[in-house]
Amino acid sequence: MADTKVKAASKASNSTSKAKSKAQQSAQEPLVPTPPQPDSELQPTPQGAAAAKSPAAQNQAFDKDTYMRWYESMMLMRRFEEKAGQLYGQQKIRGFCHLYIGQEACVAGAVSALRKGDKYITAYRDHAHPLALGTSPNALMAELFAKETGCSKGKGGSMHMFDKSVGFMGGHGIVGGQVPLGAGIAFAEKYNKTGNLCICYMGDGAVRQGALHEAFNMAMLWKLPVIFVVENNGYAMGTSVQRTSNVTDLYTLGEAYDMPSEPVDAMQVEEVHQAVARAAERARAGEGPTFLEFKTYRYKGHSMSDPAKYRTKEEVEGYRQRDTIENVRAVILERQFATEQELEAIDERIKAQVAESVEFAENSPFPPAEELFQDVYVQADYPYIRE
Numbered sequence: 260m261a262d263t264k265v266k267a268a269s270k271a272s273n274s275t276s277k278a279k280s281k282a283q284q285s286a287q288e289p290l291v292p293t294p295p296q297p298d299s300e301l302q303p304t305p306q307g308a309a310a311a312k313s314p315a316a317q318n319q320a321f322d323k324d325t326y327m328r329w330y331e332s333m334m335l336m337r338r339f340e341e342k343a344g345q346l347y348g349q350q351k352i353r354g355f356c357h358l359y360i361g362q363e364a365c366v367a368g369a370v371s372a373l374r375k376g377d378k379y380i381t382a383y384r385d386h387a388h389p390l391a392l393g394t395s396p397n398a399l400m401a402e403l404f405a406k407e408t409g410c411s412k413g414k415g416g417s418m419h420m421f422d423k424s425v426g427f428m429g430g431h432g433i434v435g436g437q438v439p440l441g442a443g444i445a446f447a448e449k450y451n452k453t454g455n456l457c458i459c460y461m462g463d464g465a466v467r468q469g470a471l472h473e474a475f476n477m478a479m480l481w482k483l484p485v486i487f488v489v490e491n492n493g494y495a496m497g498t499s500v501q502r503t504s505n506v507t508d509l510y511t512l513g514e515a516y517d518m519p520s521e522p523v524d525a526m527q528v529e530e531v532h533q534a535v536a537r538a539a540e541r542a543r544a545g546e547g548p549t550f551l552e553f554k555t556y557r558y559k560g561h562s563m564s565d566p567a568k569y570r571t572k573e574e575v576e577g578y579r580q581r582d583t584i585e586n587v588r589a590v591i592l593e594r595q596f597a598t599e600q601e602l603e604a605i606d607e608r609i610k611a612q613v614a615e616s617v618e619f620a621e622n623s624p625f626p627p628a629e630e631l632f633q634d635v636y637v638q639a640d641y642p643y644i645r646e
């Protein structure tokens with residue numbers, strides 16, 4: 260199988276020394292929060308960031324169009340969410356609101372590697388996916404405002420964006436709940452012989468849910484065209500991966516099912532694109548699922564109500580130094596795909612687009628009360644219910 264070398268190498272090098280150091284740790288220390296340690300290979304330290312940005316280190320395989328699309332798409336995600344954060348502070352947006360700022364490459368690199376007809380599903384940190392797939396910012400902002408013109412008719416809010424027209428099968432609030440759904444969507448694609456696949460995102464907190472293991476088993480057994488992605492941003496709410504898991508290389512969980520699995524430096528959009536492209540090729544060739552661990556980071560708290568006291572300013576700053584949009588911007592300038600002024604103009608255009616979405620949302624009506632009874636699943640002849 261394609262990526263078994265990744266599995267073998269990691270097993271041999273990690274298992275014994277890790278087991279020893281874990282045992283030593285637990286003998287001496289109580290359960291204390293430890294910040295995620297950047298993986299030396301995958302996540303260069305801030306000092307390493309400059310090297311990562313040099314043209315020699317960049318992948319020359321991508322052309323101007325791809326870099327410009329990445330830049331525009333990720334800038335739209337970021338400006339949209341910066342505005343959403345401000346509006347939340349003004350109480351114009353209420354309820355829950357989880358921002359994706361810092362993680363943009365996880366979506367941008369997948370969208371460039373996949374094709375129309377493929378399906379996306381994720382958890383509640385779900386603004387970026389539909390934005391990248393082409394849902395109008397107006398419909399997304401209106402959803403945040405709980406307005407009738409929102410992509411979920413104002414009834415879903417931040418955590419429940421949905422837009423079937425672009426292949427976005429929703430944000431989901433139950434941690435890990437979307438994992439079996441993602442497998443099910445892939446099953447439908449295979450059953451209907453569409454040639455499409457499903458990419459199913461989840462957070463690091465979701466990989467300890469039993470449903471994930473059931474879904475992994477079925478997906479491998481039936482060779483479903485699904486790409487499972489864990490966005491390992493180091494924390495589930497305020498709890499670090501180190502505090503909850505004996506296995507911190509989360510991609511190795513796929514190995515129990517012989518699922519090709521690999522880690523990806525998801526601060527680099529090029530790396531994301533290439534890993535997703537490899538997984539997609541396998542899925543479309545009938546070889547079944549892949550499990551990718553995107554090593555990423557969220558700059559903001561878990562949600563708008565999280566002051567993020569469980570991590571240091573230095574830790575956040577270290578990741579900001581490796582910012583994915585800045586990486587792409589550096590390549591665009593170095594390879595002379597655009598000038599500073601041209602990039603500035605794109606930014607201005609995006610800011611105007613976001614401002615327009617706010618105006619649209621503010622001027623839209625709330626849904627009427629009758630809407631409460633629409634889109635509720637009812638099947639009159641459901642055969643399993645007996646009076």
Ligand SMILES: Cc1ncc(C[n+]2csc(CCOP(=O)(O)OP(=O)(O)O)c2C)c(N)n1
Pocket residue numbers: 382384432433434461462463464465492494495496561
């Ligand atoms: C089944 C379930 N248990 C608990 C929660 C409460 N909860 C909401 S978000 C969250 C943390 C999940 O973190 P992670 O999966 O790492 O995603 P991230 O927020 O980092 O994107 C928890 C425990 C929930 N929504 N669903």
Ligand SMILES: [Mg+2]
Pocket residue numbers: 462463464490491492493494495496
């Ligand atoms: Mg997380």
